[in-house]
Amino acid sequence: xxxxxxxxxxxxxxxxxxxxxxxxxxxxxxxxxxxxxxxxxxxxxxxxxxxxxxxxxxxxxxxxxxxxxxxxxxxxxxxxxxxxxxxxxxxxxxxxxxxxxxxxxxxxxxxxxxxxxxxxxxxxxxxxxxxxxxxxxxxxxxxxxxxxxxxxxxxxxxxxxxxxxxxxxxxxxxxxxxxxxxxxxxxxxxxxxxxxxxxxxxxxxxxxxxxxxxxxxxxxxxxx
Numbered sequence: 630x631x632x633x634x635x636x637x638x639x640x641x642x643x644x645x646x647x648x649x650x651x652x653x654x655x656x657x658x659x660x661x662x663x664x665x666x667x668x669x670x671x672x673x674x675x676x677x678x679x680x681x682x683x684x685x686x687x688x689x690x691x692x693x694x695x696x697x698x699x700x701x702x703x704x705x706x707x708x709x710x711x712x713x714x715x716x717x718x719x720x721x722x723x724x725x726x727x728x729x730x731x732x733x734x735x736x737x738x739x740x741x742x743x744x745x746x747x748x749x750x751x752x753x754x755x756x757x758x759x760x761x762x763x764x765x766x767x768x769x770x771x772x773x774x775x776x777x778x779x780x781x782x783x784x785x786x787x788x789x790x791x792x793x794x795x796x797x798x799x800x801x802x803x804x805x806x807x808x809x810x811x812x813x814x815x816x817x818x819x820x821x822x823x824x825x826x827x828x829x830x831x832x833x834x835x836x837x838x839x840x841x842x843x844x845x846x847x848x849x850x851x852x853x
Contacts (some may be wrong), residue, residue: 659691664683688848700838721807726784748801
C-alpha cells in the first residue's frame, strides 16, 4: 500500500497541471469566437448590444451549453466504463465507511429527506472506537489525522466470509459504489484499475467545471 499522503500530493500536482491545460483549451475556444477589433478581454464591461456584449453572451452560451454538454457526455462514459470492472470482495467499503457527519447528524438529515443519509443510516452503524476502525485501514486513518472530525462506520450485514448477508436488498449507494474515480480506494479493490485509468480524465472534467464557474462569476451579465 502506497503512503496515502504521497498519493494525495501526487493527485494535487496532477490536478494543477491539468487545470492549466484545461484553462488554455477553454481560453483558445473563447478567443476563437472573439470579434475582430476587440482588444480587451471577456471580463470587460461592454455597452449593451455591442460586439463585446454579444461576444460575452456567446461565450456564456458556449460554456453553459456546448462545453458543459461535452463534460456531461465524457462523465457518462466514465461511469459506463466502470461496468467493465467488478468487485473482488475485499470488503473495505463495507468495513470502513467514513463521513464528516456524526450518527446524530446523519439521522437528522435522513429525517429531513436526504436520500443519501437515509440509505446510509439504513445499513451503516458507527464504530464504538477509532481503534476498531483503524484495524481495517490504518493508512487511511493516519492520513486523516488532524484534518477535522471524521466518523467511521461499518455494515453489520457483512458475514465472516466478507460477503453481504442481504446482498439482494442492498441499497443503491452500495450498488453504485464507487461512483467517483477520485474516491480513495485500496489497491485490493476491483475498481482500483478503473480509478487509475480514468482519473486523469475526471481531473480534467473537474477542472473545466471549476473554470466555467469562474467565468460565469466574472463575466458581467446584464439583467433582462
